[in-house]
Amino acid sequence: MGKGVAITGMGIISAIGNTVAENYLALIGEKKGISRIAWIDTIHKNEIMVGEINFSNAELESQLALDSNNNYSRTALLGAIAAKQAIAAAQITNIDTYKTGLISATSVGGMDMTERYFYEYLEEKSLQKYIDGHHAGDSSQKIAEQLGINHSLVTTISTACSSAANAIMFGARLIKAGKLDRVVVGGSDCLSKFTINGFKTLMILSDTYNTPFDENRKGLNLGEAAAFLVLESDAVVKAENKKVLAYVKGYGNANDAYHQTASSENGDGATLAMEKALKVAGLNPKDIDYVNAHGTATGNNDLSEGKALIRVFGENLPEFSSTKAYTGHTLAAAGAIEAVYSILALQHSVIYPNLNFKTQMKEFEITPQTTLKEKTLSAVLSNSLGFGGNCSTLIFTKEP
């Protein structure tokens, strides 16, 4: 079976912290980042709760030292901050030493600016600079520019809530195929009226703290975040004597082919994705020590994913938890956020609690881990499931 692809750096900004270290402290300190919305003026502000990053765009721009003529969307700002952290953590000082690409994920892209200036564009010339940012790839181009990636492969994946997991998957494939020596992979999504109202019309937004895998769950909290990993080939790791944080050992993507937005009741897609990832990793279900579940706290997801977990693991289901109660559902970024959390779990031998859980779901017997638990971990499985039936699984390991 295939060898794992080395992860040598990571960066993150989310509602529970502006760095990897801050995120970890919040996770083990059981500190949620869920609150009422502050930065977006929406009529739903008293009916929803969100995982929001406590910086204005101006503050984020100044962190990146951008001039006032910049046309960065919030997605690009968050993405650039997280990606730069990842590069620094991987101790990369000259990006051009090796052939380096960027695979980023987003679903919102520059929609925050589009929805703000949709009609104003027609009148106000100074705002027209944001028109270039309409396409989803714009945020990736800006992240590449911030990292100094030129003449290289820079692309964007958008498969709804599994996007960043898929970016990691494609990045791993590019390294395995020898197409790139090094690739920055992850995702970024900011909060927007577009997604708030979209999920509102689907009636899957909770009016209080989200409660994954709870019988009385009321839906999800939207969140905003960005996270990136640096993947490097074995040759680079060896030549540079790199410290490896963990390995991308397995990956699988499958389609539920059931409904445009809902997951099949039996979790066909999620089952297939987990089975494929185990196969690529050359591991058996019993080798997985912790499952970081997608667990959005919608009625549909948690039922479907829970059934898939039972189908794949049977009696061998290890501790599982969803970290969405901390961060909210960060859509296209979620797979990268949870990749960082899975790697931290491996490094620190710890399983995070599934916060806010009270009542056992009646459809099955499995129960998430509800308290912080120390356990030596060698393999962590992370799920990301999205609209369009898109189901993805990543497996991270300590050893290659």
Add this chain to the structure above:
Amino acid sequence: MKRVFIQSVGSVSCQKTFDNSQFLDEIEIYEANVVPAIDPAYKDYIPPAAARRMAKGIKMGIVASKIALSDAGLDSVDAIITGTGMGCLVESEKFVSAIIDNKEEYLTPTSFIQSTHNTVGGQIALDLECKGYNFTYVHSSISFESALLDAQLQLAMEEAETILVGGVDELGAHTVKIHKLVHHIKAEMVSSARLLESNTEGAVFGEGANFFVLSNQKKEGAYAELLAVDILNTLDKEDLSQSMERFLATAELKVEDIDLLVMGNNGDVVFDTYYRELSDGLFSKIPQAYYKHLSGEFNTASSFGVWLASKILKFQQIPEDTKLNSITSSKLNRILLYNQYRGQNHSFVLLQKC
């Protein structure tokens, strides 16, 4: 590493490309700056009740993919990989304007659901009941090439045997309006027959869907072998020729091994200079062709270029209306494609007769 073949094609475009027995026998000439795709008989492919609820991008995507599948004699594939710059743009515009116009009230989910970028890929999977790998790349003018590269790697590494790969984008009224404001769309109407003589800023926008079945087994009727794909986010004009030679060298080829260069000239006086760099320089003695006067410009227009090149290799004939120069070659074995949009997101694709 296995070899990768383009087994079949399916196209919905601003030309009558949906009939695979023909090859641009009859060219539509437009006097326009925005050109919608010609509707195939959707009811032949999609039940009318379902079609009514579908965005044009979904319909074009489903029809193009069904044509490609039937051309390959397949019912399903191992994976579906889609490229789209903007997804179902009309529904996205509808949802944004409804949020603003109705101040976030009285909204329905239909537009939101279809606005997700992977809607076309998801709908094709639903239509084919295909539970395989399903990715959507959304990166401007290299959205399609990203999908192509992903498919090539999976087939070469034997992770799949047949993959449906395509590019799809639709026009949206508001997007057209604002792109006219910033001169990305030409201010004046242009005859498609004289697109490259326009000498003005901006392109003529179009739309369409071009899907292909790729396979690592060469079967009867295959169009071409996919030799190589490369994507570059940035590239200075001065470095273009050298990059191209490096790309050819990875396939152990030289400029003189290329029988036709197919380029993405869109008539934008500012950015067509990239193409001129090659046509007047490195490739000045090589036959050249272009296609955006037939397809219009859109984020995945280069998928029409790959459609054109595949047909040329299979039919062994270059349509008169696509020729950029009068140089002829005694053989038609290898085609090199080059595309970029507004000086960014460059792609090289190399195809070979099979």
